[in-house]
Amino acid sequence: MSDWKWACIPAVCLLGLSLLVIFVIHPGGFEGQVGWYFLLLPGALPTAVLSDLIYKLVPSLEPVIYWVLLISFDFAWYWGISYAIVKIFRVFGPKGWEGF
Numbered sequence: 001m002s003d004w005k006w007a008c009i010p011a012v013c014l015l016g017l018s019l020l021v022i023f024v025i026h027p028g029g030f031e032g033q034v035g036w037y038f039l040l041l042p043g044a045l046p047t048a049v050l051s052d053l054i055y056k057l058v059p060s061l062e063p064v065i066y067w068v069l070l071i072s073f074d075f076a077w078y079w080g081i082s083y084a085i086v087k088i089f090r091v092f093g094p095k096g097w098e099g100f
Contacts, residue, residue, distance in 0.1 A: 003090065007083035014078040015071070043073025 018040035
């Protein structure tokens with residue numbers, strides 16, 4: 001299986017876990033919840049900006065676009081992290097450390 005496919009598995013798991021923590025567990029009070037939201041879902045900032053621009057064009061689609069963008073940006077974030085870890089493991093895996 002290719003590296004990008006391997007990276008999709010932990011990316012989906014991390015995204016699901018972060019959504020579970022934010023929307024089901026609700027850690028901390030109001031201020032704590034805002035901190036956890038931006039920590040676990042870093043795609044919320046560009047999502048808010050783009051969603052605001054779309055609201056000016058088509059107000060009725062804004063909630064749908066917001067959630068699609070939020071999940072897409074955060075999946076891309078977690079996929080990038082997972083892909084980097086997979087690539088590092090391929091280079092410095094169990095047999096890669098022997099050269100050092």
